[in-house]
Amino acid sequence: MAEAVERNLENSLNEILYIKKAKLFNKLEINEVIRKRRQHEYALQRRNKRVLDYDAYIATELAILKLIRIRRQKADDRRFTDKIEKSIISRLVRLHRQLCYRFQSRIDVWIRFVEMCKILGRHMSVVRLWNRILQVHGRTDPRLWAAAASYHLHENAKAKIxxxxxxxxxxxxxxxxxxxxxxxxxxxxxxxVEEKNKxxxxxxxxxxxxxxxxxxxxxxxxxxxxxxxxxxxxxxxxxxxxxxxxxxxxxxxxxxxxxxxxxxxxxxxxxxxxxxxxxxxxxxxxxxxxxxxxxxxxxxxxxxxxxxxxxxxxxxxxxxxxxxxxxxxxxxxxxxxxxxxxxxxxxxxxxxxxxxxxxxxxxxxxxxxxxxxxxxxxxxxxxxxxxxxxxxEPSQSHPPAEKVPILKQDEQRSCLTNRTVQLCQTVLSDGIPAALDLWDSWFTGTEQGIVKRDRFRYLNPEMPEAVGLLRSRLLLHSLQSSWSKIDLPGEQVITKQPMNSHQENEELQQKTRAWLDTLATSNWGQQSAEFWFHYICFERECGDCTRLPAIQWRASKTLQPEPYNRFVSLLNMNS
Structure with a gap:
């Protein structure tokens, strides 16, 4: 860590020398600049990288650049402009590039880098940045395609001209x-012309x-x-x-x-x-x-x-x-x-x-x-x-969608609560397999009740009852894959069995994972931090632990900003 910090500070040594020659900062100010840069470099070398650390470093460099320009205006001195300002700008570009590499899922980080390159007049860099943004977030936010097309049609064309x-x-x-x-x-x-030289x-x-x-x-x-x-x-x-x-x-x-x-x-x-x-x-x-x-x-x-x-x-x-x-x-x-x-x-x-x-x-x-x-x-x-x-005819302009059940929210919440209670009663009376069959009859069977079959993904993920029902389903899977019930004459014995020891458990695991992947493409994946947290818990406890980084990456790309912050808090609290 210390070697990387000192190497980055040594790269700015020429810049400090030229600042001293131009008499833009005194000795105390130069020492303060070096101290702040060392502090920020150590913050960037931590194991857990944070956007706030990069933002603080960038804000410090911008403040230094602004102060240098103010001092130049007062002293009317333009010496070593290509040595000082160019060095600071290259450092800002490096910080933004590292920030985009570390936090590729954050669209706002990419857009900030684009805007900074526009201010600096680096239009070729902006074109390359837009190409990279569309590669990473082409399916995440369609508005990025429109923004890139608008840039090529207006700003980039004017810059080329x-x-x-x-x-x-x-x-x-x-x-x-x-x-x-x-x-x-x-x-x-x-x-x-002389005659001889004609x-x-x-x-x-x-x-x-x-x-x-x-x-x-x-x-x-x-x-x-x-x-x-x-x-x-x-x-x-x-x-x-x-x-x-x-x-x-x-x-x-x-x-x-x-x-x-x-x-x-x-x-x-x-x-x-x-x-x-x-x-x-x-x-x-x-x-x-x-x-x-x-x-x-x-x-x-x-x-x-x-x-x-x-x-x-x-x-x-x-x-x-x-x-x-x-x-x-x-x-x-x-x-x-x-x-x-x-x-x-x-x-x-x-x-x-x-x-x-x-x-x-x-x-x-x-x-x-x-x-x-x-x-x-x-x-x-x-x-x-x-x-x-x-x-x-405004009533015809918004026809009822087939995928969205037409229900009042109170009725829907009451229905979900009743079904959660019914699941618990079925587990106590008939066992876990019967409860799983009951779930299948609700959401993957032929029943057409208040909550229609195959329509769990269209429930409002912000309802606590829906989240509770999701958690109950994953809990049933965890219990079924870890425990088995053996019926003996006159009594029931609960014995623990190895995970994935039977073909039925493997099929159940694949079925549950496919169902969670389907939910990830709906509003659950965009609005529910609890969904991704329970998905990670499912893979950690009874699934495949090697899938955890991929699930976290999908959550960072899919969740909206506020749910994503809540998702990070849930992970930190349970880490």
Whole structure:
């Protein structure tokens, strides 16, 4: 532990030396910074890692960074910025990376890392982070797919455009300087030439003119890339956002949010293709629209009236080359997307899957109203009719779900209490096998009572009676697998038998585990900390102890924040 702490502190030694040289902190403040860092490093080396320890370390580093910037402003000193601030930022990135690795189930930890990288302008890191988040939590929270698609479509596209423009500006300046240099050399060579050096100078001049030609071609290509930059990057952003949303829908096919986001994306794509791609897709005309002939070779606006036919032909040729270059990057069916047919398919799919959801239909109507020229009138009429029917007949907009028993909560709790009592009486009178058979008749048999068969997973996990019934079922399994009752003439003898000694016990164990796995995919897995605690107790006492880490990991990924905190408390109290 001490070696790792001292090694991390030694890595910050150069940073401390530069802080001392810049006179940003005095000796006492430097000692305090080292003391706090050593304290935080020791806290991170504990066996039981905590998010609070990482948060405290990150807060300390942010406070140091803020104080350094304040001192720099007061002293108007910008020395060693790349040595001091860069070192602190790299430490912050390292802490966030370790935090995400240790607590992969915490979505808030990942999002904090993403936001920090956005503030630092590390957009490539943000892209890699989103890919990792979707790998870990792709099935946990479908909203992450929508957030990643939104980032690629907006923030990442803008960052790419700014970066490309800066790079192109630097390249343009270099080309301009090189062209000026070649012109000066040509002028110097052709001004005063002696008769004996004419052949040598002529070959040099020819070589310089060829280089000038190449520079002009490079300048033209750079200007073309600059003109097509926005459209190319936005086209790539639409493709990446569509890929993320469709992949998210393949993992979460019933998520209406992702379907609605896909509708919005297709509407934006249809608008983009109809305004920026269709004109390029068609043959180049002499008087094309402003979207294709709005700029000349240098990137300046082209005047409405040309002074010469030669200039007109030159600009038309440049525009035609631009269109050809851009259409080489387009792989979509332009007419299909631009006409709104792709949008129509997505909207019809959402209407078929959500015919009774008023909120989803209202959101869909709002999206359709933003692009009325791309949505067919028949589809709008159908959507309005469905909304009118749902609003006039609210009872039909929320039909009774087959999976959820229609009961008042008091009646349901009373029923569960009675069944728990009945189980206990059956154990005392007829034994554990009879009680297990009674349970099967309630929840896996053919009985259709107040609590229907195979509907235990749809009970409210927050009801104490439901949790008590779950605990009773697991207790029955534990007793059945550990003890057997032998009937003798005139008496009953209870004898203990080894676990899993009979085939019946193994079958019962597999059956109980499969039932618990089914409950884990329902509200029990999301809202009940007691369910996961009893699941762990079941595996520890009469199951497979090697499954305990996997169950804890599933609980951390499935439980909501408050139930998860209660689950951790239960584990700590019983450890």
């Amino acid at each position: 700014r970066s490309s423009l800066r790079k192109m500006s630097g390249e343009t300046d270099k080309l301009t300087e090189q062209q000026k240099k070649l012109r000066r050399e040509l002028k110097a060579l052709t001004r005063f 052949n040598t100078v002529a070959s040099i001049v020819e070589e310089l003119r060829q280089n000038t030609e190449k520079l002009n071609q490079a300048s033209d290509e750079l200007a073309r890339d600059r003109r097509l930059l926005w459209d190319r990057i936005y086209l790539e952003a639409i493709r990446e956002a569509r890929r993320l949303l469709t992949e998210g829908l393949s993992l979460n096919p019933d998520c209406k949010l992702l379907q609605l986001e896909l509708v919005k994306l297709e509407a934006a794509a249809a608008d983009f293709f109809s305004t920026r791609v269709v004109d390029r897709y068609d043959s180049v005309k002499e008087d094309s629209g402003p979207t294709t002939e709005s700029m000349d070779v240098s990137g300046d606006p082209v005047p409405a009236v040309f002074k010469s036919k030669k200039r007109r032909k030159h600009v038309a040729k440049v525009v035609e080359d631009d269109n050809t270059q851009f259409m080489a990057c387009v792989t979509e069916d332009v007419s299909f997307v631009a006409s709104g047919k792709a949008l129509k398919l997505v909207m019809e799919s959402l209407l078929d899957q959500s015919p009774d959801d008023v909120k989803t239909l209202e959101s869909l109507q709002l999206v359709a109203s933003t692009v009325p020229h791309l949505v067919e009138d028949s589809l709008v009429v159908k959507l309005n009719e469905m909304l009118d029917i749902l609003k006039t």
